[in-house]
Amino acid sequence: MWGIDFLCVALKRSVSSMLPWDIPWYDPSHAVFFTALYGALTVIGLGVLIAVVMTLKDLKKGDSGHH
Template identity: 60%
Template structure:
């Protein structure tokens, strides 16, 4: 068995899914990882929403050059 299998089996025992209510928050390493993970997902989602909003605003402007 190599190190990747060992790490994956250990992770499978401690985290069954990535949903917030399934994470053992008593382990500090889980807290740090998932705060960073969900923070990055939130930043990507917010950036996507801002880009979509600005695109729609520019699309529906009366003086649009398109």
């Protein structure tokens, strides 16, 4: 059990939350991982936003279904 407790303490000390202001950016591995994570989340969010805007634009046009 000592190994698991040690791992949890090290992990808690390393990253206490996923929020950007709680991340120890001085560690290069954290910077790379969280930059990639937030970059991917940004791309996914923009894709969803574009899909919603295009859907609303098509609904406003009033075209009956393409089926």
